[in-house]
Amino acid sequence: MLINNFLLPGVVIPLVCAAVATAVAQWGRRGDTPVGGSLAVGAAFASAYVAMTGWPRFPPVESTQRLFYWVVVIGLIGFLWSRLKRDAPPWPIGVSAVAFLLWGMLKAPIENTWTPATAAMWLGCLLIVGLVLTRTVEASLKSAAGRPALEAAAVRLAIVGGSAVALGLSGTARLAQLMGAVACGILVVELLAWRLRRRPWLAGDALVLVTAVLGLLLGGYFYAELDTWPAALLIAALLLLGLGSGPGPLWRWLPLLPLIAALALVGWSFFHQEDDPYDYYGRRPAAGGEASPLEAGNNEGNDEGNTPPRAA
Amino acid sequence: MRTQLLHTVTRFLILGVLIALVPAASADAATYEVDGVHSSALFKVKHFGASNFYGAFREITGSINYDSAMPEGMGIEVEIAAASVDTRYEQRDNHVKSPDFLNAAEFPTIKFKSTSVSMNDDGTFSVTGNLTLHGVTKEIQVTAEKVGEAEHPRSGKQLIGFEAKFTVDRTEFDMAFMAGPLSEEVEFMISLEASPGS
Numbered sequence: 001m002l003i004n005n006f007l008l009p010g011v012v013i014p015l016v017c018a019a020v021a022t023a024v025a026q027w028g029r030r031g032d033t034p035v036g037g038s039l040a041v042g043a044a045f046a047s048a049y050v051a052m053t054g055w056p057r058f059p060p061v062e063s064t065q066r067l068f069y070w071v072v073v074i075g076l077i078g079f080l081w082s083r084l085k086r087d088a089p090p091w092p093i094g095v096s097a098v099a100f101l102l103w104g105m106l107k108a109p110i111e112n113t114w115t116p117a118t119a120a121m122w123l124g125c126l127l128i129v130g131l132v133l134t135r136t137v138e139a140s141l142k143s144a145a146g147r148p149a150l151e152a153a154a155v156r157l158a159i160v161g162g163s164a165v166a167l168g169l170s171g172t173a174r175l176a177q178l179m180g181a182v183a184c185g186i187l188v189v190e191l192l193a194w195r196l197r198r199r200p201w202l203a204g205d206a207l208v209l210v211t212a213v214l215g216l217l218l219g220g221y222f223y224a225e226l227d228t229w230p231a232a233l234l235i236a237a238l239l240l241l242g243l244g245s246g247p248g249p250l251w252r253w254l255p256l257l258p259l260i261a262a263l264a265l266v267g268w269s270f271f272h273q274e275d276d277p278y279d280y281y282g283r284r285p286a287a288g289g290e291a292s293p294l295e296a297g298n299n300e301g302n303d304e305g306n307t308p309p310r311a312a
Numbered sequence: 313m314r315t316q317l318l319h320t321v322t323r324f325l326i327l328g329v330l331i332a333l334v335p336a337a338s339a340d341a342a343t344y345e346v347d348g349v350h351s352s353a354l355f356k357v358k359h360f361g362a363s364n365f366y367g368a369f370r371e372i373t374g375s376i377n378y379d380s381a382m383p384e385g386m387g388i389e390v391e392i393a394a395a396s397v398d399t400r401y402e403q404r405d406n407h408v409k410s411p412d413f414l415n416a417a418e419f420p421t422i423k424f425k426s427t428s429v430s431m432n433d434d435g436t437f438s439v440t441g442n443l444t445l446h447g448v449t450k451e452i453q454v455t456a457e458k459v460g461e462a463e464h465p466r467s468g469k470q471l472i473g474f475e476a477k478f479t480v481d482r483t484e485f486d487m488a489f490m491a492g493p494l495s496e497e498v499e500f501m502i503s504l505e506a507s508p509g510s
Contacts, residue, residue, distance in 0.1 A: 005490060053488040061447035062486060063418055064411060108418040171403075172410045174489050223417040224410045 009051030010177035011184060017047035018188035025079060026192075036082050037189035037205045042075020044185030045212050048178055063223065064175070066104035067215040070097075075208045088138050088203035098130035099123075101211050105218045126218075129235060134210045136242030141201035153190035153200070155255055157183055159237045160213060162259045166234060167216065169270040172224035175216050182212045213238065227269065233262035341379035344472055344506030346390065348372045352503045353392050358495035367408070369422075371396035376506045378472060380461075386429045388439060388456075388474075390502065392422040412489045419447045427451070439476070445485045454478045459503070469507040477501050 021043035025036050049056065049068050056065035074097055081089050088094075102123055103110070110119050140156070160183040168176030186209075193200030217234055220226035240255040353369040374390035394416035397408050409416040426441035436457045443452045459473035479499045483491055 005493065053486070054483070057448070057486055062411075062415065065486070112420070171406050172412050174410075174412045219411060223415055225406060 006173070006177065009048055010180050013051045014044035014048045014181035014184040015188060018044040018185040019192075022188055022192050036079065036202045037185065037200065038075045038078030038082060038202075038208045040189050041182055041185035041205070041208050041212060042071055042079075044181045044188070045071045045075075045178060048181030048184075052174060052177060060104075063105045063107065063219055064178070066107070067101070067212075067219070070101055070104055071208060071212050071215070074211045078202075078204045078208045082202040082204040089207060094131060094134050094207060095127075097207055097211060098127055098134065098214075101215055102126050102130065102218075105215055106222065109222060130210065130214055133214060133235070133238055134206050136239050137206040137210055138203045138242075140241035141206055142203050150194070151252055153186075153194075155252065156241070157186055157190070159234070159241070159255060159259055160186055162237075162263055163213065163217065163234050166230055166262055166266045167220045167224065167226060169266045170220055170224050170226040170230070172220060175219050175224060179213070179216045182209070182216070210238075227265070230262040230266045233258040233265070237262070341381065342377075342470075342508045344376040344378060345509035346372060346374040346376065347471075347505045347507060350505040352501070354501040356499040356501070358497070360493055361495075365399075367397060367399040369393065369396045370398050372502075372504070374504070374506075375509070376472070376474065376504065383437065383458075384429050384431055386426070386437065386439075388424070388426040388429075388441065388504075390424045390504065394420055394422055413487055415446060419445075424452075424454075443480065445480070446487050448485045450480075450484060452478060452480065464507070467507075471505060471507050473503070473505045475501075475503045 018040040021039040022037070025039045046068060049064075056062075056068045058069070060066045060069060077089070077093070077097075081093075106119075106122065106126075110123075114122065140152070143152075160179060164176045164179035164183060167179055189200050214235075217226070217231055221228070221231045236258040237255045240258065243251050243254055348371060351372045353372050354366055355368070356364050356366050359365045369392045371393035372390065373392075374388070376389075377385070377387040379385055394414045395409055397405055397414065397416070399405050399408060408414055411418070421444075423444040424441055426439050428440045430438045432438055432455070436455050439454045439456050440451065441454070442449050454476045455478075456474050456476035459475050461473075462471045463469070464471055477499060479497050481496050482488070482498050483496050488496075
């Protein structure tokens with residue numbers, strides 16, 4: 001079950017598809033051109049989605065279905081733009097991409113729950129966050145050539161991988177696997193860049209990264225159990241990526257601080273959940289220090305009170 | 313003039329006979345509001361092919377238009393709050409409510425609305441209607457039976473009960489996560505008690 005339901009769709013298939021997509025993206029490219037990752041990240045995300053739950057319905061009815069199609073579109077736009085211009089798409093494309101992402105992910109509360117004022121506040125704030133994120137991730141990708149490549153790659157992978165862990169501990173394996181697939185796409189690009197001794201990313205790749213990561217974090221916050229502080233800290237980690245080009249090693253590793261804090265909060269919450277009042281799995285001893293019914297059953301017939309050997 | 317009077321009287325007599333022949337509407341003909349406290353919505357899935365697991369939903373609302381004299385004219389609307397799922401273990405409840413399965417925050421209501429009803433030879437009903445689950449609406453056919461009728465001893469209200477079982481393939485409603493370890497077929501068992509609305 002672990003292999004078929006988690007490792008295969010969440011790790012193996014995204015890695016393979018990202019590698020194939022990267023090979024396609026590299027076709028006809030020589031010299032010091034960057035590897036470019038829009039196609040790889042898009043392919044990793046899309047292949048994981050299809051492997052887990054099949055091809056999404058069209059027109060989409062669910063937020064993650066809309067995210068699937070949007071990541072694919074943005075991945076293709078990023079790839080084509082990078083081949084033509086080798087630079088970041090102009091800001092109207094970025095604004096449209098983030099705005100459409102927000103509408104796609106938040107259609108349910110917009111239509112069913114929020115007042116117009118609440119919707120305007122949420123969408124306005126998240127649009128600003130999304131645009132700033134795009135700029136900081138672009139800055140991080142542009143400066144990647146100027147820093148030790150492994151260090152920069154490690155920070156990026158840690159943030160996206162850590163976000164996957166946070167989503168998994170927040171009650172949704174599906175969103176966690178999709179985030180893990182994005183991490184697989186990033187890993188393939190970084191490995192290929194290291195192997196070919198090229199820069200890994202183009203500035204235009206930031207849009208697909210922000211679309212996938214921000215979209216999944218929004219899904220975790222609004223539809224799963226990712227709490228406010230962990231979500232905000234994970235966003236902060238991404239925002240701090242743009243500071244990585246500053247002087248000194250502290251700036252490069254700074255994004256890991258909010259990531260570690262987010263994981264600590266989520267982990268503490270996960271491992272300190274309230275006990276099930278019905279003690280469904282028989283973990284809690286009965287009142288008065290007596291053994292639980294499961295333990296009492298194991299000790300039956302042992303007159304000397306010795307603890308029998310635990311069953312394998 | 314006598315002929316005209318005779319014709320008029322005859323017409324009124326015929327009309328009166330025709331009206332008398334039309335079956336009188338039953339006193340039961342009414343819109344019954346579902347009593348969520350005395351209704352049940354259960355579901356069953358197979359776990360690793362080894363056992364059946366049962367869960368429930370705690371919040372059920374709806375209405376039934378029913379006329380005992382014309383049962384085929386029945387109309388049923390039922391709404392179940394997806395977030396009221398109860399598997400007797402909070403962590404599992406939260407997982408079922410998550411985007412992995414029901415995605416209750418995005419799709420808060422499971423709805424069924426009948427479009428046609430026909431009576432079977434054994435007295436049960438074939439109810440055709442639209443089931444909206446996880447944002448997807450599909451037409452399904454359900455076999456329902458009337459459990460009974462009674463008068464509430466305190467309120468004097470007329471109570472009526474219906475029960476139905478039906479099976480859906482959750483992957484057709486875009487809930488394909490863990491298909492295999494958890495069966496794709498989910499059987500629903502709905503028991504409704506309703507009384508005339510105020």
